[in-house]
Each structure stands twice: as C-alpha cells, then as structure tokens.
Amino acid sequence: MQQNPSPSEPIVSLRDVQKSFGALRVLDGVSFAVERGEVLALIGRSGSGKSTALRCIDRFEKVDGGEIVVCGHRVDRPDVDLRALRQDVGIVFQSYNLFPHLTIEQNITLAPCAVKGMAASQARDLARKVLAQVGLEEKLHAYPEQLSGGQQQRAAIARSLAMQPKVMLFDEVTSALDPELTAEVLKVIEQLAADGMTMVMVTHEMGFAKGIADRIVFMHRGKVHETGPASILTSPTTPELMQFVGTGNLKS
Amino acid sequence: MGGHLNINHLMFLGQGALWTIGLSTIALIGGGIVGFVIALARISPLRSVRLASAVYVQLVQGTPLLVILFLGYFGLAAIGLQVSPLAAAGASLTLYVAAYLGEIWRGCIESVPKPQWEAAEGLALSRTQRMMKVILPQAIRIATPPTVGFMVQIIKNTSLASVVGFVELMRSGQIVNNSLFEPFAIYAIIAVVYFAMCYPLSLFSQRLERRMGRGRSNLAPA
Numbered sequence: 001m002q003q004n005p006s007p008s009e010p011i012v013s014l015r016d017v018q019k020s021f022g023a024l025r026v027l028d029g030v031s032f033a034v035e036r037g038e039v040l041a042l043i044g045r046s047g048s049g050k051s052t053a054l055r056c057i058d059r060f061e062k063v064d065g066g067e068i069v070v071c072g073h074r075v076d077r078p079d080v081d082l083r084a085l086r087q088d089v090g091i092v093f094q095s096y097n098l099f100p101h102l103t104i105e106q107n108i109t110l111a112p113c114a115v116k117g118m119a120a121s122q123a124r125d126l127a128r129k130v131l132a133q134v135g136l137e138e139k140l141h142a143y144p145e146q147l148s149g150g151q152q153q154r155a156a157i158a159r160s161l162a163m164q165p166k167v168m169l170f171d172e173v174t175s176a177l178d179p180e181l182t183a184e185v186l187k188v189i190e191q192l193a194a195d196g197m198t199m200v201m202v203t204h205e206m207g208f209a210k211g212i213a214d215r216i217v218f219m220h221r222g223k224v225h226e227t228g229p230a231s232i233l234t235s236p237t238t239p240e241l242m243q244f245v246g247t248g249n250l251k252s
Numbered sequence: 253m254g255g256h257l258n259i260n261h262l263m264f265l266g267q268g269a270l271w272t273i274g275l276s277t278i279a280l281i282g283g284g285i286v287g288f289v290i291a292l293a294r295i296s297p298l299r300s301v302r303l304a305s306a307v308y309v310q311l312v313q314g315t316p317l318l319v320i321l322f323l324g325y326f327g328l329a330a331i332g333l334q335v336s337p338l339a340a341a342g343a344s345l346t347l348y349v350a351a352y353l354g355e356i357w358r359g360c361i362e363s364v365p366k367p368q369w370e371a372a373e374g375l376a377l378s379r380t381q382r383m384m385k386v387i388l389p390q391a392i393r394i395a396t397p398p399t400v401g402f403m404v405q406i407i408k409n410t411s412l413a414s415v416v417g418f419v420e421l422m423r424s425g426q427i428v429n430n431s432l433f434e435p436f437a438i439y440a441i442i443a444v445v446y447f448a449m450c451y452p453l454s455l456f457s458q459r460l461e462r463r464m465g466r467g468r469s470n471l472a473p474a
Contacts, residue, residue, distance in 0.1 A: 058374060060370060060373070060374075082373075083376045083378065084376075086373065086374055086375065087376045089374075090374070091374040093367060093370070093371065093374075095367055097367045097368060097370065097371035098371075099368065099371070099372075099386055099390075100390065101390055101393070110375070110377075110386075111376060111377060114377055114381045114385060115375070115376045115377060115378075115381075156371075159375070160374075160375075163375060163376065
C-alpha cells in the first residue's frame, strides 16, 4: 500500500483537511501539494492554522477529516506506519529540541543507529558529513548547552538530515533567534534548497520566504486563503494578504 | 534484671542497626524494581495498565505501613502461608516503597519536556527507544535527589518491622530495654544511630538538588 510515489506524484498532498481542538476549528478544508524539490512556505497570522497544518504532515496531530498523503503514506489513516513515515520526513522545531544528555555527534548518530541499524563507525562518518553541511564540524563533541541558539538549530537540522529524509518540515525554526543567528540558520536552509531538498516551512521571515519559496500558501482562519508563486507577497490579490504583508517586514 | 549497659548490649544494638541497613537495602532494591515497573505502567499507552497501576498506588498510599506489615505477616499465616519476619517485612516494605517510588519516578519521567518526546518521535525512534535512549537518561538525573531523599523515609520506616518480630535496630533496642529498664538512655542511643544513618543521606540529597538547580550544564556528564 505504501509504494514509492512516481516522480509525477506530489511528495506531500493535503486534500480538504479538517482539524478541531475542541470547539475550535483550526483547519477548515485545507488543501495544498508539494512537488519533489519544491520549497513551500506556509505563512499567516498566529492562530491561522499554519503550524497545525505542518504538524499534521508528520502526524503530530491527527486530522478529523480529509486526506493526507506523504511519500506514499496515507497519514490520515489510523493504520499508517508511523516509523516508516518519519524515516521519510524530517522535522525541525522552533525550540531545537536537541537531546541535552548527548553530545552533538551522539544526537546525530542515535537515530541512524537505532532505527536504520547503521554501524557506529559509519554513523560517525555520517555525523561529520552532515555537520559539515551546516558548518559545525568543530562541535562534534560538544553538548547542546555549550552551543548558541543558532548553532543548536543548525545541529538539529544536521540531526534531521542524517536520516536522509525525502522531505523536511521546518516549524518556525528561527522564531527563537536574534537576527544575526537567524541569518546563519537561513543560510543553511538556502543551501538545502539549492541542493534540491523538498521543504515545507512555516515562517515569519517574509523576505526569506520571498527569496527561497517556489510557492507561498497564505493561511487565514484555518483555510488556504491565497496561494501562488513568491510574487504574491509583493502583489497580493486578497485584502487579508495585503494587510498581512503590509504589517510584516518585507526585507529583501 | 537490671545491670548496666555493657559492650554486649551495644554489640546487640549494632547487629540490629546492620539489619536495619539490610532491610532498607532489600526495600530499596525490591521497591526500586517494582516501582520502576509501576512508573512505566502509570504512563502506559494501555488504559487498563494505567488504571491497574493507579489503583495499586492508591491502595498502598491509602494504607498505613503498619497495616501492610501485619497483613504480610499475620495475614499470610492465616491463609496457611508461613513466612519469616524477614520475608514478611521485606515483601511488605517492597510493596510500600514501590508505590511511592513509582509515583516519584512517574513524575520525573513526565517532567522531561514534551518536545523531547516529539523530537525523538520525529526521528522515527520506537516508543521503547524513545524511553530508553532519550527520556529515561534525562529522567534519572531529575529523579536522583528525590530518590535519595526518599531513602531516608525507607530507613525510618523499617523501624515498624519490629512489630512483626523482626530484630532490627528498634526491636533490638526494645529487647535490651526489657532487660535493663533504661528506656531514656537506650532510645536516645537508638535515635542517634537512626540520625547518623539518615542525616548524611539528607545532606547528599540536598546537595544533589542544589546541583540540579544550577541548571542544565549539570545534565551533561562533564
């Protein structure tokens, strides 16, 4: 049932997704799709449902209705193989969530060894490789608390990369960082995009979204309110998006 | 009858003190093993397991240890199961300690921030792997100070085992007093010995707590 998607099929697709927290309807018929190699930015006000939509893709939230297909996995079904799904999907959080009791190297090698049965020496080589990708080779043996926020977030990205996911999810990954540290994290993400990684990101960095995203999904009150290429940020058609980008800072 | 406190009495008390330590160790190890199972059962994904373990904890915590000890010793004898005072005291204390340590440890496991679970889930680790490799190593550090603190309670509570005839420190004091009739002197000695066992543990627990309080840097084994 969970066959590999053919090249023409989207990596992630949501169709008419519904989700409520109690009486609050957070997602009200959300549909969008992400093609292989595409970068999709989910934007919108706080409470618009964008983070929930992202978390549904990795099934951190169960949906009430609709269909979600991720790399061939029917995520909306109760019998979805979560471990198989999460080997295909990498997720990076706002609060980094590195494991504080492990070194950066151990943080990275844990899942490849435990989940994929990779040999320790091979996993250590892999750790070096992915840390080089995020520019942190020298922090191999450091503990998370010895790193700055930006470094921790880059290490978290490296940890995710080590599982060689087919799609990466970024949940407001720079929201806890000051502008300087934000820049170093965004640079890493830009490089990933250039390397052809499929990505879905929830972000408040409008300038960044404009520069990197192939497509923008603007969410408003649990619905996809406007969607299109990055240019919709400079020439929005709905008054809500107009107001949103007007209040956001559009640096480019 | 009468006479004075001599070296033989003191040796007898010393032997009792050793049994207090022995019984405490049994209670800690037995209660620790069962308590660990209880802690995991309390957060099990299975509702029936959670419920059963919660009932166990409530039953034990709602019953005086003295009653549990009587049940263990006389209760089992009543249904034809002869147990030695040591076995009865060891088993009763194990059940008692397990309920408390189980709850303490459940709290410690749950106090590991939720995002740690999510990060481990996002990396496709199985529930067992998440528990063993991510959550428990962090929970153990959180659990150490309250566990050492609870050991003080265990040591003091072993004195109740004297009621089923187990000759630990308290019971040996009673026996010596029965021949000397110097309750004040003898129980003062007993109090000092208990204090000498417990106070270092209390200090150690406080030190551990302070060290934890200084923040995450101490989570990393330097």
